[in-house]
Amino acid sequence: MARRVSNQRKFVVTLIAWAIGLTIFFPILWTILTSFKTEAEAIASPPSFLLFDWTLENYSEVNERSDYFLHFMNSVIISLGSTLLGLAIAIPAAWSMAFVPGKRTKDILMWMLSTKMLPPVGVLIPIYLLFRDFGLLDTRLGLVIVLTLINLPIIVWMLFTYFKEIPGEILEAARMDGATLWNEVVHVLTPMAVPGIASTLLLNVILAWNEAFWTLNLTAAKAAPLTAFIASYSSPEGLFYAKLSAASTLAIAPILILGWFSQKQLVRGLTFGAVK
Amino acid sequence: MADRSRFFRSELAGPMATAHSRAAARFMISPAVLLLLGWMIVPLSMTVYFSFLSYNLLMPGMEEFIGFTNYEFFLTDPAFFEALTNTILLVVGVLFITIVGGTALALLLDQPFWGQGIVRILVIAPFFVMPTVSALVWKNMFMNPVNGLFAHMAKGMGLEPFDFLAHAPLFSIILIVAWQWLPFATLILLTALQSLDQEQLEASEMDGANFGSRFIYIVLPHMSRAITVVILIQTIFLLSVFAEILVTTNGGPGYASTNITYLVYAQSLLQFDVGGGSAGGIIAVILANIVAIFLMRMIGKNLEA
Numbered sequence: 001m002a003r004r005v006s007n008q009r010k011f012v013v014t015l016i017a018w019a020i021g022l023t024i025f026f027p028i029l030w031t032i033l034t035s036f037k038t039e040a041e042a043i044a045s046p047p048s049f050l051l052f053d054w055t056l057e058n059y060s061e062v063n064e065r066s067d068y069f070l071h072f073m074n075s076v077i078i079s080l081g082s083t084l085l086g087l088a089i090a091i092p093a094a095w096s097m098a099f100v101p102g103k104r105t106k107d108i109l110m111w112m113l114s115t116k117m118l119p120p121v122g123v124l125i126p127i128y129l130l131f132r133d134f135g136l137l138d139t140r141l142g143l144v145i146v147l148t149l150i151n152l153p154i155i156v157w158m159l160f161t162y163f164k165e166i167p168g169e170i171l172e173a174a175r176m177d178g179a180t181l182w183n184e185v186v187h188v189l190t191p192m193a194v195p196g197i198a199s200t201l202l203l204n205v206i207l208a209w210n211e212a213f214w215t216l217n218l219t220a221a222k223a224a225p226l227t228a229f230i231a232s233y234s235s236p237e238g239l240f241y242a243k244l245s246a247a248s249t250l251a252i253a254p255i256l257i258l259g260w261f262s263q264k265q266l267v268r269g270l271t272f273g274a275v276k
Numbered sequence: 277m278a279d280r281s282r283f284f285r286s287e288l289a290g291p292m293a294t295a296h297s298r299a300a301a302r303f304m305i306s307p308a309v310l311l312l313l314g315w316m317i318v319p320l321s322m323t324v325y326f327s328f329l330s331y332n333l334l335m336p337g338m339e340e341f342i343g344f345t346n347y348e349f350f351l352t353d354p355a356f357f358e359a360l361t362n363t364i365l366l367v368v369g370v371l372f373i374t375i376v377g378g379t380a381l382a383l384l385l386d387q388p389f390w391g392q393g394i395v396r397i398l399v400i401a402p403f404f405v406m407p408t409v410s411a412l413v414w415k416n417m418f419m420n421p422v423n424g425l426f427a428h429m430a431k432g433m434g435l436e437p438f439d440f441l442a443h444a445p446l447f448s449i450i451l452i453v454a455w456q457w458l459p460f461a462t463l464i465l466l467t468a469l470q471s472l473d474q475e476q477l478e479a480s481e482m483d484g485a486n487f488g489s490r491f492i493y494i495v496l497p498h499m500s501r502a503i504t505v506v507i508l509i510q511t512i513f514l515l516s517v518f519a520e521i522l523v524t525t526n527g528g529p530g531y532a533s534t535n536i537t538y539l540v541y542a543q544s545l546l547q548f549d550v551g552g553g554s555a556g557g558i559i560a561v562i563l564a565n566i567v568a569i570f571l572m573r574m575i576g577k578n579l580e581a
Contacts, residue, residue, distance in 0.1 A: 010388055010389055010390070013384070013388070014389040014390045017384055017387075017391075020381065020395075020399075021394075021395035021396075021399050024398060024401075024459075025399070027410070027413055027414065027417075027455070028401055030413075030425065031409075046432060047425065047428055089307050089308050089311065092307070093304055093308035095304065099301075102298060106576070108305065110576055112308070112309075112312055114568060114572060115312050116512075117564055117568035117572075118561060119515060119557075119561055119563075120516055121536070121541060121557045122557040123319035123320055123557070124545070124553070125322075125326060125544050126318070126319035126320075126322035126323055128544075149315045152312060153312065156308055206404060210405075212406060212407040212408055213516065216408075226406065227407070227408045227519070228408070230409050231412070234412055234523045234524075241416060241417060244413075245413075248412065248413060252404065252405050252406060252409055255404045255405075255406070256401060258404075259400070259403070260397055260400075263396075267463055267464050267467045270460065270464075270509060271464060271509060275502050
């Protein structure tokens with residue numbers, strides 16, 4: 001017996017929900033709007049919301065003047081590189097923990113999780129000095145290594161929770177039906193594992209893209225991803241609202257789009273499977 | 277490929293895994309374990325070692341063993357006490373806003389209304405904004421006392437604009453960080469809420485329970501686990517808030533918005549005091565461990581269920 005909701009009530013809830021949703025989203029919306037204004041309009045008082053001369057000049061200036069593309073590519077390479085490297089290390093580990101659980105599997109998983117709780121400042125100095133001595137400061141390779149290590153526990157955990165849901169019986173059934181090993185891997189195992197791997201990849205690209213402790217401390221100019229590049233706008237001479245907005249919009253747009261696809265995985269990945 | 281598929285079969289032979297598959301499993305786990313072990317042990321033991329040295333990067337070659345002096349200096353520095361207080365205020369403040377706000381939002385978004393999917397997207401969007409962007413946007417475009425939107429609004433109402441980051445730096449940072457984490461709390465609490473048994477709610481409604489008692493006796497107990505998870509996970513991340521402080525206030529004025537993470541960073545990489553910074557780092561590790569123990573118990577219990 002489904003509860004019937006009166007249209008009047010639904011209307012009120014709709015109004016409240018939209019008002020709150022738009023308020024929470026407003027800083028992002030305002031940034032996007034400002035990115036299409038001229039610098040003068042961006043700081044005009046009172047500010048105009050939509051009735052201004054829309055311009056794309058900030059975007060072309062951001063691209064021309066500050067090697068935006070270089071930093072964008074740094075973000076892409078670092079986040080994708082660290083995620084793929086992490087997956088390559090984590091897939092075999094998570095797979096065998098899910099399918100051949102031993103006495104210590106749970107301990108290993110919990111211990112991996114505990115490494116994630118190590119606050120980064122606890123190892124800031126040694127990592128900084130090691131990077132300096134090995135010439136890894138301000139290199140993409142250095143950041144790929146660090147981000148792989150800090151996200152590895154999340155990757156293993158996410159994959160583990162997905163792999164655990166693949167029932168072993170299905171494989172036995174396939175074998176009974178005479179499936180060859182090759183068929184088993186290609187037609188039964190892979191299709192069941194791919195969605196979990198894809199979700200893990202998505203969430204970890206997002207986390208790596210937005211990581212802002214190591215990227216700020218270990219890069220200067222060359223290898224700086226967007227997080228560090230945007231931070232350089234905080235210096236007084238960089239205070240141009242419209243250009244700051246354009247750079248910010250470009251930096252967050254790809255992840256906003258990816259993020260909208262990953263709502264469910266976000267819950268699972270960030271709670272280590274404790275909430276599904 | 278042939279080798280791998282043979283492995284898949286033997287490992288999937290059920291609980292009667294062979295010695296062969298066990299050995300292979302160990303082999304497959306070892307890269308991940310060894311890397312994380314190295315990541316834990318090497319730098320952490322270096323930090324412990326440095327914390328007992330008088331070691332400044334500006335005076336190379338002058339390192340000497342000084343026992344617990346660094347800890348003594350770090351812990352008795354008034355800045356440490358201020359940073360500890362700020363860390364606690366930041367964590368508790370953000371937790372309060374996100375849990376209360378997140379619960380309210382989850383209850384709202386769980387109702388039927390037009391455009392549910394779009395509103396959901398609007399609400400979770402801040403979580404995907406990188407910390408440096410959200411800090412800069414809030415700092416310049418909203419909280420700036422001359423050109424910020426809040427200043428325009430104040431002037432529009434005939435009020436004096438308030439310089440948020442100069443006069444209420446910690447409060448401003450709490451607001452920014454809470455804005456970033458509200459979506460996370462909302463999303464997890466909403467997920468928990470959606471798994472609530474609707475029949476139980478309807479039955480209680482027919483028995484005449486009003487919204488308040490339904491919330492306290494049915495909804496809240498059901499969500500308590502999710503709330504605990506949100507608290508613990510957010511605490512881990514909130515103890516390490518860094519970029520927002522670096523971009524907005526640099527920890528100032530004075531130490532008014534410095535947390536432990538930022539204090540250790542300033543000591544190490546701005547003052548080049550490796551010894552003192554390392555002692556601070558170890559103290560940060562100990563504080564985080566206290567929280568981590570509770571979190572691990574929660575998740576460990578879940579693993580058995």
